[in-house]
Amino acid sequence: MQYPVHDFDHEGHEVARRKNKTIHCEGYPSCLKHATLYNPDSMQLKIEKLIYGGDGLARLPRDERGPGKSVFIPFVLEGEQVEATLVENKPGFARARLEAIVESSLARIQPGCPYFQRCGGCHYQHTSYENQLAIKAAILRETLKRTAKVELPCELQIHSSPEWNYRNRTRLKVQTAPEFALGYYKFRSHELLPIMECPISSPLVNRAIEALWSKGHSGEFPETVREIELFADHSDSTLLLEIYCLTGASAQAAEQACEALRQLFSKIEGVVAFEQPRAGQLAEPKKLGSAGDDSFRYEVGELGYRVSAGAFFQVNRFLSHVLVKTVTQAASGQVALDLYAGGGLFSQVLAKSFPQVIAVESSQTSQSDLRHNVPPEVKAVRATTEQFLGKAWGPRPDFIVADPPRGGLGENVVRNLVKLSAPHIAYVSCDPSTLARDLRTLVSSGYRIEGAHLIDLFPQTFHIESVFHLVR
Numbered sequence: 001m002q003y004p005v006h007d008f009d010h011e012g013h014e015v016a017r018r019k020n021k022t023i024h025c026e027g028y029p030s031c032l033k034h035a036t037l038y039n040p041d042s043m044q045l046k047i048e049k050l051i052y053g054g055d056g057l058a059r060l061p062r063d064e065r066g067p068g069k070s071v072f073i074p075f076v077l078e079g080e081q082v083e084a085t086l087v088e089n090k091p092g093f094a095r096a097r098l099e100a101i102v103e104s105s106l107a108r109i110q111p112g113c114p115y116f117q118r119c120g121g122c123h124y125q126h127t128s129y130e131n132q133l134a135i136k137a138a139i140l141r142e143t144l145k146r147t148a149k150v151e152l153p154c155e156l157q158i159h160s161s162p163e164w165n166y167r168n169r170t171r172l173k174v175q176t177a178p179e180f181a182l183g184y185y186k187f188r189s190h191e192l193l194p195i196m197e198c199p200i201s202s203p204l205v206n207r208a209i210e211a212l213w214s215k216g217h218s219g220e221f222p223e224t225v226r227e228i229e230l231f232a233d234h235s236d237s238t239l240l241l242e243i244y245c246l247t248g249a250s251a252q253a254a255e256q257a258c259e260a261l262r263q264l265f266s267k268i269e270g271v272v273a274f275e276q277p278r279a280g281q282l283a284e285p286k287k288l289g290s291a292g293d294d295s296f297r298y299e300v301g302e303l304g305y306r307v308s309a310g311a312f313f314q315v316n317r318f319l320s321h322v323l324v325k326t327v328t329q330a331a332s333g334q335v336a337l338d339l340y341a342g343g344g345l346f347s348q349v350l351a352k353s354f355p356q357v358i359a360v361e362s363s364q365t366s367q368s369d370l371r372h373n374v375p376p377e378v379k380a381v382r383a384t385t386e387q388f389l390g391k392a393w394g395p396r397p398d399f400i401v402a403d404p405p406r407g408g409l410g411e412n413v414v415r416n417l418v419k420l421s422a423p424h425i426a427y428v429s430c431d432p433s434t435l436a437r438d439l440r441t442l443v444s445s446g447y448r449i450e451g452a453h454l455i456d457l458f459p460q461t462f463h464i465e466s467v468f469h470l471v472r
Contacts, residue, residue: 333398408434
């Protein structure tokens with residue numbers, strides 16, 4: 001039996017997709033009746049496993065040059081037999097489009113979002129949440145074994161999240177002509193997919209999406225706005241909006257856009273306008289104007305944080321306190337070092353246990369929040385971690401938190417961390433590949449893994465957040 005892959009026609013009706021064929025169907029199980037459809041350009045493949053990035057791994061048939069190369073297929077599950085069509089064929093690998101599920105996994109379920117497979121935001125909605133966690137745990141373990149040559153010496157502790165409505169922040173593309181539209185990019189494209197809701201975003205964020213559509217349909221949406229980011233506070237009762245305007249937009253036009261969107265509804269505490277960053281731009285975007293407040297208070301457990309527009313903050317509104325506790329609960333000593341400190345999520349907690357805390361952050365916006373959020377005895381340093389560690393700065397730390405961006409720590413930072421010889425490092429990672437690369441050096445330099453945690457900050461997606469405690 002085949003399960004055709006669902007798609008949508010130009011009127012939004014769910015259909016079963018085949019090359020040169022469009023057959024309306026009423027629901028996932030009823031699509032079984034279309035199992036006999038044939039696509040001459042497709043092939044049947046067996047999914048060996050899922051890999052980081054959301055794809056399934058299969059092998060093309062063996063030929064005279066040897067074993068078939070790897071082919072990556074999205075929206076599949078381990079063990080499934082699928083019908084797929086090649087869309088990219090490189091010397092070392094290929095990519096394919098899923099056409100139908102021939103033999104389905106028992107873990108396959110009906111997706112919970114009408115835009116799944118068309119939207120590029122989610123990757124695992126077609127499987128149960130329990131299986132999502134198992135997939136991520138397997139990928140994390142395998143990546144460590146393959147790249148770092150590390151077998152976990154301890155249990156991988158898994159911290160689950162509510163599956164839906166967990167995101168406190170979402171960023172949407174805006175189209176004002178020829179007609180208004182609001183949404184995300186389509187899967188693996190830069191083409192806008194209009195969306196009316198986002199089931200992984202908070203209820204307040206979804207209310208704001210509805211209100212934005214209403215304003216757009218009335219012809220009152222500011223034409224200069226190209227992107228809008230909605231950020232809800234800890235209680236999902238207040239919103240802070242960031243809008244990104246056309247390059248070269250005037251301050252007056254930006255201010256007018258802020259004022260117009262500030263009136264969207266009463267839950268909006270403030271709107272801040274930035275110039276839309278150019279591709280590859282590393283500097284923080286230029287601020288153009290604002291209406292109302294340019295920051296709000298976000299509570300994590302018993303502590304409160306000022307978070308400004310343009311500053312980074314964790315997006316899972318249910319697990320921030322779990323992340324903080326997992327990172328800091330075993331920390332002790334006299335001196336703590338918080339690298340990539342952001343707005344002080346960890347520094348504020350560490351200040352309760354350590355007489356001396358040094359927090360390092362390079363972003364001007366986040367560093368301003370950091371200084372506001374931590375007590376006076378915390379030394380807040382504006383610098384990149386590499387710059388800071390490259391200089392002699394004081395006594396050896398007893399505990400180091402490192403929460404780098406997706407690129408990880410890198411060779412220079414790892415080398416300087418090893419020189420510090422801190423007895424305890426907590427490494428917070430959002431990418432298992434760069435984590436494994438850095439752990440390989442740290443472990444070979446005398447550190448051992450004492451604790452390993454997978455904290456699922458991003459259900460329905462392939463993203464993996466982890467915390468590793470290293471001691472020597």
